[in-house]
Amino acid sequence: MAREHTSTWAGFWARGTWWKAVLLIVVYLALYQLAALGVVTVAGDQIDRTNIFATPASVFFGLGASLIVGAIILIIFAASVGWLRPLFSRQPVRGRWWMWIFVVLAIIPIGLRFVGIDYASYAGGVVVTSLLVGLVIGFVEEFLYRGIVVKILRDAGHRELSVAALSSLFFALSHTVNLLSGQPLLTVALTVVFTFGFGMMMYLVMRATGNIVWAMLIHGLTDPTTFLSTGGIDVSTGAAHSPALDLAAPFNIVFVVAALIVLFFIRGKAESASESRIR
Template identity: 50%
Template sequence: MLVVVVYLAIYLGAGRLAGTIAPDATRARLLSSPGAVFFQLTFGLLVGALVLAIFLSFTGWWRELFARQPISGSRWMWIAVVVVALPVLLRLFGIDYGRYPSGVVAVVFATGLLIGFAEEVLTRGIAVKMLRDSGNSEWVVAAVSSLVFAVMHSLNLLSGGSPLVVAVTVLYAFGFGVLMYLSMRVSGFLLVALVLHGLTDPTTILATGGLDELAPDATQNILLTIASPFNNIVIVTGLILLIFIRGRVPRRQDALATAS
């Protein structure tokens, strides 16, 4: 929690700095220009990602976090990958890219990769490692790391978000967090969850025309219509699959004792 609080403080501080540097861009409609996207989203994430990279370098955790997972996953966990990847593919082919000004789409996708890196390293990387090192079961690891991920999204209240919208976002984030944990575990690598997450956010933003909301002029077609119920599917699937998570990563001292 301390790591999360420090990260969020730096991220929010960077957002305030962006408002000072480019007040017009931070007040403009999010997808109105590349500059609006950069100063409203990208700048804070860039600073946060840099801080996390420094933290991993200082602790020497780069290799451990991005190496193969120390516990394998069951085949049923691929359900999580499918539930996350399918709406991403539908949105990728359904988005009307021509409705956005030049450069906006590229900046949004770059920002998505930053979101994937920062949030996955923080919650499926650092949080999962710390929970495992403390000897917790994988159910606890999945539930607590997903809860931390969900609570992080409650900060949308500070930016004036509707309490109802934020509540739904937090619930979605918890279910999505469970699916990201399962994607990481069944594939064996944090990088898979990072990429899935990094494509989910930008395709959602471009499909809806906003952040955590549907813009009044958002384009709709058959592919986007099929993708729209997946927010609810993510919540339900995450809560159900959480029940079936089993396993435990032996603590280092336990493994040494067993070997002796």
């Protein structure tokens, strides 16, 4: 009986449609918000609400703890439908040589921010904790959007152009939950635009390298270096600037422009789950 139930559950998700991706994202975000609320309830006194990067404990409980819960939720889901191995296997659609250009573009601002961060302005342990939490962010967000969501869209029979655009759009729109934390509407709107471009870059990284792990690592270094270089999350708190940070700043716009351009060049289509079963 349990085997039949598991098969029904896995079969439901194997029959990919775009709305199942949306459903999964909504449920995940709701559970993530509940986890964040639970962390605040249990360890809220450890979080500095005026400066989340004030102490290592503030970074961990303010950002990392709920993400760890999110990672566990996603891993359990992927394991329950038998997707852990496929998600970490080589990409079913071969990458093009020109996609490596965007791997380089994604890495350059990370290096610039590493050079430009004012490390002396942070208490001991904050930078290391932020980098470790960043790796969790990269794992969770790439696992969900470039892993699970991309697989659902591919199993639905979408061509890679639609897969890239829809997964990046869903990733971008998920950042509207920042409104719940009190961020201004304009800031959230700009974040949505920028994250669409970044989502496209991560899709191209995954396609070029052939494995989602590299997108996880690059994403995992992008977020913490951005936070530490600006002093905040999706906003600047007046952190010190340097020539390196000035050079890194325009890359958000570069990513958006590049994303719109590459939409005209993405080709290919993965074999869907139904097609695989037929063969």
